Amino acid sequence: MPQNLSLNDTLEERLRLELCDLLQANNELRAENTRLKAIIKEENTAKYKAWTRIGELNKQINKKD
DSSP: OOSOOOSOOOHHHHHHHHHHHHHHHHHHHHHHHHHHHHHHHHHHHHHHHHHHHHHHHHHHHHHHO
């Protein structure tokens, strides 16, 4: 909680400031969650493409045998 409380140092004001801090933390977590979901999606796409390519290469190897 911030230490710069004004003359209006009431319980309501303290709770309001704490709520603002918690809202900001919540928004930061939501933004991080969104970024992580995008990273996971990108990694899964890359894995899928890699496995697809591995399958294609295995088919080519098996045709040569």
